[in-house]
Amino acid sequence: MNNAVIQGTIATQPELNTTNTQKQLATFTLSFPALKDGDATETIAAITWGELATTVMKYREGQSVIAEGRIAIKKVDRDNGVKATVVEFILGRVHFIGNAEAPAFTPVASVPKAPSVDPTPVTPVGAIASKAAPEIPADYEPNYDDIPF
Secondary structure, eight states, X not given: OOOEEEEEEEOSOOEEXXXXXXXXXXXXXXXXXXXXXXXXXXXXXXXXXXXXXXXXXXXXXXXXXXXXXXXEEEEEEOTXXXXXXXXXXXXXXXXXXXXXXXXXXXXXGGSOOOOOOOOSOOOOOSXXXXXXXXXXXXXXXXXXXXXXX
């Protein structure tokens, strides 16, 4: 199974392109923290297609995201004749943290307070509420020989 989920930031402004078959694709670089402390931040080329490509264009460099997709590894010939390995993150979903107009991180002071909750307990309504649980006699002894396992 080839599934990957990365939480990171859009490191380069997304670019929208159209293929010869009129399909839209957006490309950008996604950066994310290294696995080990002290290592450099990691980056990977990210590609989105179709409607998701159009959506990605609303966001900017520095926006925090959670990206879901698959890793594609391919060999390409460079102009100088050298073969190179290219690793791409083909995205199927992008969950934006915040919105396009907001900074990547919202300061705690600006987060609105949660609405107050009415502490009055809710009374169940309907058939379930009207049925009382059966009374179990105090001298009840379960028959463990009847258990089918």
